[in-house]
Amino acid sequence: MAYLVKQIENSHVVWFEKSNQWVKLDEPQWFIFLLYEKQTLRKEAVKQFAEAYELSTEQAAEVVSNIYDSIDKLLNPDFALPDFSRDAEEVSRIKLRESRTRHYRHFEKYFSITYGSPSLEAYIHLPFAHLETKAAGKQIFHLDVFPYCGRYALRLHTPMIRSMTADESPQIKRLLFVELASWLYDKTEKQWMSFVHASAVQKDGKVLLLSSASGSGKSTLAGLLMLQGFDLFSDDFVPVSAADTMLYPFPAALCIKNESVPMLESMGLPPSVKSKTTPVAYVKPTQENLIPNAAPATIFVFVNYKKGAGMKLEPVSVPEALQLFHPEAWVGDNMERAEKFIEWFSDLEFYRLEYDDNTLAVQAMETLLAEK
Template identity: 25%
Template sequence: MNVKLTPKLISQLKNNYIVWFETSNQYIVISDTLKDLIEVYLISHSQADFITQLHIDFNISSAQAELYYNEITNVLITSNTIVNPKSQQSPIPLTPKKALNLYYGFGDTTMSINFGSQSIKNLIHPQFAHATIEKPNAVSCHFDIYKYGDSLYLLKNGAYIEHYSISDFHLLQGRFAVELINLLYDKQEADWIGTFHASTVCNAKEAIMIIGDSGNGKSTLSALLMASGMDVIADDFTPLSAINQEVYRFPSGISVKEGAFVILEEIFSEFDQFPIHPSTSKHVNLKYIPPVNDFENSILHLPCKKVVYVKYDAAVSSTLKKVDTDQILATLIPESWLSPLATNAQLFLDWLQNLECFELQYADNNFAISQFKKLFEAL
């Protein structure tokens, strides 16, 4: 068989396994049985050899073995296919005049962003509006973000970073977020295990990551937890370092949807004064709640060994239960960026081994808050 189809890394998660394919940077969870079948597949010399071995080792019929052969072939080929090849560098078009140039401060780090238009400004600015400052004496970094033709361009200190189709503006937002954490912590892309589509809360000792499907209230819950004395270290974008396997602060505001306004305006005295922004991805209005502390007065990174999958449902009884790690991977991985480096992939698998995972279904906000307090107390 083709040894090039062999997974680069494999790690056991209780009764299942998670495997990583270097070519595609793809992770898949497989059962113990499927792992055994793949191992037979990879050492077999032909389809006939595979079918014979399955009959000898597992007493599987030829017809069923042929089905397994075809399914495994499809899985391995798909998992070794590059899904999103990196775009080619484009000639840098002229940058627009600095009509929409704003400055932001995060402790000792300052940056300026030249937005090509008001609509492009709306893609980035609202979540960092709380960090807007007057023009400083010196700027740590300058970004240009503008439209040319059918593409959005990102430049850093005049150097081309990447460009994206206008319809893929979320990729621009994600890349800018990575450039920002690199700037804040003097790191490079290779220094991160990944960045997760997750909100993360913390106390002075540890962080807890909150994941969930879109619309399940991650950010609203984060705001409620912040109002209850916890700190939100990241909202919707949580970076995990390869240096120390800790999560790092991402200094954005907490984005909350219009459906939560009534609840939150009773808790945050200045909520009515926060501007309303239309969502860039959905037909809904948003507000951004600023962080409680300034960046320079905040804890910047902490270990994270707990992940909670949350689901708000007014019709269910509120429960918190422990679950196996593989049960949260279908939510944790797909919308995240994970490093394509083998060393970082191994660190990610090692990090998963030490996780405690929970599922929180709740209809009562006070119940959810009390459960997080208990999780922080259980050190």
């Protein structure tokens, strides 16, 4: 069995390599896991579990069966991890007939993206619109992104053409972001430990990570903090290095939506570009001329904007934080990166913020960071 175990507080966290899943086990579940690990037959496991926890045979059998079945599926998943190399050779040979190329500059690095459809252009270009330049410069890195047979394709013009495909547009966008981050910082994909779906802001060398599902208020809160002197570090995509667990800034603009657009604009944070078809806008970083530096994570806050909530801020245990974190991040799918990740994650400080009062939420975040 290929898995990794880490005891955190009163729980055990287990990572299963084949399914790339993290699972928190409480004490009774850990008892059953150890029986499974010893290849104890179910009948005997039921007997031992019933005796240890003073349960009836029927009660113990139900729990043991559920845990054994779950471990079976985690070790031998009935799903395949995404294969982004499918049809790569054919994609590499395709000639784009209708396309548009845009050029970008991030400090002294230039890159260009050729878009094979207007929808992909609108989806991917707008976060980089503030970086656009009229002509390509030196150190050029070129990417093509285009529809392919009902799916999406990404093609990289490195010394040798390299291609990837994905079923969904968010997947192809993430792949493009990964390749761009790797090029900007002279790394390979394997040198990243994780990519976190969070809005990250920075002040006085300290980085605050705001994480949540889309539409839960993290980007709006990041914008409010920018109005109070915080710098945008990254939005929605935060690369974490495997070598030193440092966070690296990514140059995409802050994405704000719906009523947050006019609210932030009226407060003095105007968008640099707005979508023509959806209520989405992008706010460029306020520190455009400052060379971005990697920084350690200081505090991690799980954000949820909820009307009627007032302002509730509470600490979150590491095991619970892992359950909240995993759906909002990608973590490297090999043992070395998994070990590095859980050691890094175990040392972080986590909070849950539920709010509908912007002023109180901003004050709470400023206080949290000032105390570190």
